[in-house]
Amino acid sequence: MRTGWRQFWWPEWNRRFVIRLVLVAAGAWLLFSQLLLPLRIRGASMEPAYHDGGVNFCFRWRYALQPPRRFDVVAVRLAGTRVMLLKRVLALPGETVAFHQGRLLVDGRPVAEPQAVLTGGDWELPPRRVAPGRLFVAGDNRSMPIDQHVLGEADLDRIAGAPVW
Numbered sequence: 337m338r339t340g341w342r343q344f345w346w347p348e349w350n351r352r353f354v355i356r357l358v359l360v361a362a363g364a365w366l367l368f369s370q371l372l373l374p375l376r377i378r379g380a381s382m383e384p385a386y387h388d389g390g391v392n393f394c395f396r397w398r399y400a401l402q403p404p405r406r407f408d409v410v411a412v413r414l415a416g417t418r419v420m421l422l423k424r425v426l427a428l429p430g431e432t433v434a435f436h437q438g439r440l441l442v443d444g445r446p447v448a449e450p451q452a453v454l455t456g457g458d459w460e461l462p463p464r465r466v467a468p469g470r471l472f473v474a475g476d477n478r479s480m481p482i483d484q485h486v487l488g489e490a491d492l493d494r495i496a497g498a499p500v501w
Contacts, residue, residue, distance in 0.1 A: 371396060373396060373411075374391065374392075375411065375420060376390075380480065381475030381485050383453065384476070385476055394411040394420065394497045394498065394499060396496060403492060404425045404471060404492075405425065405428075406428060407426075408424070409423070410422070410425055410490075410496075410497070410498055411497050411499065412473060413496045422475075423473035423475060424476055425471050425473055426472050427472035429466050435482070438454050451476055452477075454479070467489060469493075470492065471489065
Protein backbone atom coordinates (compact mmCIF):
# COMPACT_ATOMS: atom_id res chain seq x y z
CA MET A 337 0.00 0.00 0.00
CA ARG A 338 1.34 3.39 -1.03
CA THR A 339 1.27 6.26 1.36
CA GLY A 340 2.49 9.79 1.25
CA TRP A 341 1.47 13.19 0.01
CA ARG A 342 1.06 12.04 -3.61
CA GLN A 343 -1.67 9.55 -2.77
CA PHE A 344 -3.38 12.10 -0.57
CA TRP A 345 -3.40 14.84 -3.23
CA TRP A 346 -3.69 12.64 -6.31
CA PRO A 347 -5.71 9.48 -5.53
CA GLU A 348 -6.17 6.77 -8.17
CA TRP A 349 -9.82 7.64 -8.91
CA ASN A 350 -8.82 11.25 -9.53
CA ARG A 351 -6.13 10.19 -12.01
CA ARG A 352 -8.61 8.01 -13.94
CA PHE A 353 -11.11 10.88 -14.00
CA VAL A 354 -8.54 13.31 -15.45
CA ILE A 355 -7.44 10.80 -18.09
CA ARG A 356 -11.07 10.22 -19.14
CA LEU A 357 -11.74 13.95 -19.19
CA VAL A 358 -8.71 14.58 -21.43
CA LEU A 359 -9.73 11.75 -23.78
CA VAL A 360 -13.33 13.00 -24.03
CA ALA A 361 -12.17 16.59 -24.62
CA ALA A 362 -9.69 15.49 -27.32
CA GLY A 363 -12.36 13.34 -28.98
CA ALA A 364 -14.89 16.19 -28.94
CA TRP A 365 -12.34 18.60 -30.37
CA LEU A 366 -11.44 16.14 -33.12
CA LEU A 367 -15.08 15.38 -33.93
CA PHE A 368 -16.41 18.95 -33.91
CA SER A 369 -13.46 20.80 -35.43
CA GLN A 370 -12.18 18.32 -38.00
CA LEU A 371 -15.10 16.08 -38.98
CA LEU A 372 -18.48 17.69 -38.15
CA LEU A 373 -18.61 21.47 -37.98
CA PRO A 374 -21.71 22.81 -36.20
CA LEU A 375 -23.81 25.15 -38.38
CA ARG A 376 -26.54 27.58 -37.42
CA ILE A 377 -28.78 28.39 -40.36
CA ARG A 378 -29.68 32.05 -40.79
CA GLY A 379 -31.93 33.26 -43.56
CA ALA A 380 -34.64 31.77 -45.74
CA SER A 381 -32.72 31.27 -48.99
CA MET A 382 -32.62 27.46 -48.62
CA GLU A 383 -36.23 26.94 -47.51
CA PRO A 384 -38.06 24.55 -47.50
CA ALA A 385 -35.09 22.16 -47.11
CA TYR A 386 -33.32 24.17 -44.38
CA HIS A 387 -35.23 26.57 -42.15
CA ASP A 388 -34.08 29.85 -40.62
CA GLY A 389 -32.78 29.27 -37.08
CA GLY A 390 -32.12 25.56 -37.65
CA VAL A 391 -28.99 23.72 -36.58
CA ASN A 392 -27.04 21.22 -38.65
CA PHE A 393 -23.54 19.83 -39.00
CA CYS A 394 -21.18 20.15 -41.97
CA PHE A 395 -19.49 16.85 -42.82
CA ARG A 396 -16.07 18.10 -43.90
CA TRP A 397 -14.85 14.94 -45.64
CA ARG A 398 -17.87 14.52 -47.91
CA TYR A 399 -15.99 15.75 -50.98
CA ALA A 400 -12.52 14.43 -50.15
CA LEU A 401 -12.58 11.81 -52.92
CA GLN A 402 -15.08 13.21 -55.43
CA PRO A 403 -16.23 16.71 -56.35
CA PRO A 404 -19.79 17.91 -55.69
CA ARG A 405 -22.46 16.96 -58.22
CA ARG A 406 -25.39 18.96 -59.53
CA PHE A 407 -28.12 19.51 -56.91
CA ASP A 408 -25.84 18.63 -53.97
CA VAL A 409 -26.21 21.00 -51.03
CA VAL A 410 -22.80 22.33 -50.03
CA ALA A 411 -21.40 24.53 -47.29
CA VAL A 412 -19.39 27.34 -48.87
CA ARG A 413 -16.78 29.05 -46.67
CA LEU A 414 -16.84 32.83 -46.80
CA ALA A 415 -14.32 33.64 -44.08
CA GLY A 416 -12.45 30.89 -42.24
CA THR A 417 -14.62 28.10 -40.90
CA ARG A 418 -16.93 30.38 -38.95
CA VAL A 419 -18.96 31.99 -41.75
CA MET A 420 -20.48 29.58 -44.26
CA LEU A 421 -23.43 29.55 -46.63
CA LEU A 422 -25.59 26.55 -47.44
CA LYS A 423 -26.26 26.53 -51.18
CA ARG A 424 -27.28 24.07 -53.88
CA VAL A 425 -24.92 23.29 -56.77
CA LEU A 426 -26.71 24.22 -60.01
CA ALA A 427 -23.94 24.17 -62.62
CA LEU A 428 -20.56 22.48 -62.89
CA PRO A 429 -17.27 23.76 -64.35
CA GLY A 430 -17.49 24.51 -68.07
CA GLU A 431 -21.29 24.67 -68.20
CA THR A 432 -23.33 27.74 -69.09
CA VAL A 433 -25.94 28.75 -66.54
CA ALA A 434 -28.83 31.24 -66.79
CA PHE A 435 -32.21 32.01 -65.26
CA HIS A 436 -35.18 33.01 -67.43
CA GLN A 437 -38.56 33.77 -65.84
CA GLY A 438 -37.45 31.94 -62.71
CA ARG A 439 -36.43 28.75 -64.53
CA LEU A 440 -32.90 27.36 -64.46
CA LEU A 441 -31.22 26.87 -67.84
CA VAL A 442 -27.99 24.87 -68.08
CA ASP A 443 -26.29 24.92 -71.48
CA GLY A 444 -29.46 26.51 -72.89
CA ARG A 445 -31.78 23.70 -71.77
CA PRO A 446 -34.31 23.97 -68.92
CA VAL A 447 -33.48 21.83 -65.91
CA ALA A 448 -36.19 20.50 -63.61
CA GLU A 449 -35.64 21.47 -59.99
CA PRO A 450 -38.06 19.55 -57.75
CA GLN A 451 -36.44 20.94 -54.59
CA ALA A 452 -36.73 24.62 -55.56
CA VAL A 453 -39.62 26.89 -54.56
CA LEU A 454 -40.54 28.62 -57.81
CA THR A 455 -43.82 30.36 -56.89
CA GLY A 456 -43.78 34.05 -57.59
CA GLY A 457 -40.13 34.01 -58.61
CA ASP A 458 -39.13 35.93 -61.69
CA TRP A 459 -35.40 35.48 -61.60
CA GLU A 460 -33.57 36.78 -64.64
CA LEU A 461 -29.85 36.18 -65.09
CA PRO A 462 -28.04 36.32 -68.44
CA PRO A 463 -26.06 33.26 -69.51
CA ARG A 464 -22.60 32.89 -68.00
CA ARG A 465 -20.01 30.16 -68.29
CA VAL A 466 -18.77 28.59 -65.06
CA ALA A 467 -14.98 28.84 -64.87
CA PRO A 468 -12.80 25.75 -64.38
CA GLY A 469 -12.35 24.86 -60.72
CA ARG A 470 -15.60 26.60 -59.76
CA LEU A 471 -19.27 25.74 -59.23
CA PHE A 472 -22.40 27.87 -59.65
CA VAL A 473 -24.45 27.81 -56.44
CA ALA A 474 -27.77 29.37 -55.37
CA GLY A 475 -30.47 28.93 -52.77
CA ASP A 476 -33.69 26.93 -53.24
CA ASN A 477 -36.17 29.64 -52.26
CA ARG A 478 -36.74 31.35 -55.62
CA SER A 479 -39.87 33.13 -54.35
CA MET A 480 -37.46 35.67 -52.82
CA PRO A 481 -36.12 38.32 -55.22
CA ILE A 482 -32.77 37.49 -56.80
CA ASP A 483 -31.11 40.54 -55.21
CA GLN A 484 -31.82 39.12 -51.72
CA HIS A 485 -29.81 35.97 -52.49
CA VAL A 486 -26.11 35.32 -52.37
CA LEU A 487 -25.47 33.29 -55.50
CA GLY A 488 -22.83 32.81 -58.13
CA GLU A 489 -19.60 30.99 -58.64
CA ALA A 490 -17.72 29.42 -55.75
CA ASP A 491 -14.20 27.99 -55.86
CA LEU A 492 -13.98 24.26 -55.24
CA ASP A 493 -11.40 25.10 -52.56
CA ARG A 494 -14.09 27.03 -50.68
CA ILE A 495 -16.45 24.04 -50.42
CA ALA A 496 -16.19 23.04 -46.76
CA GLY A 497 -18.39 19.96 -47.04
CA ALA A 498 -22.04 18.99 -47.01
CA PRO A 499 -24.75 19.21 -44.36
CA VAL A 500 -25.43 15.94 -42.56
CA TRP A 501 -29.21 16.07 -43.05
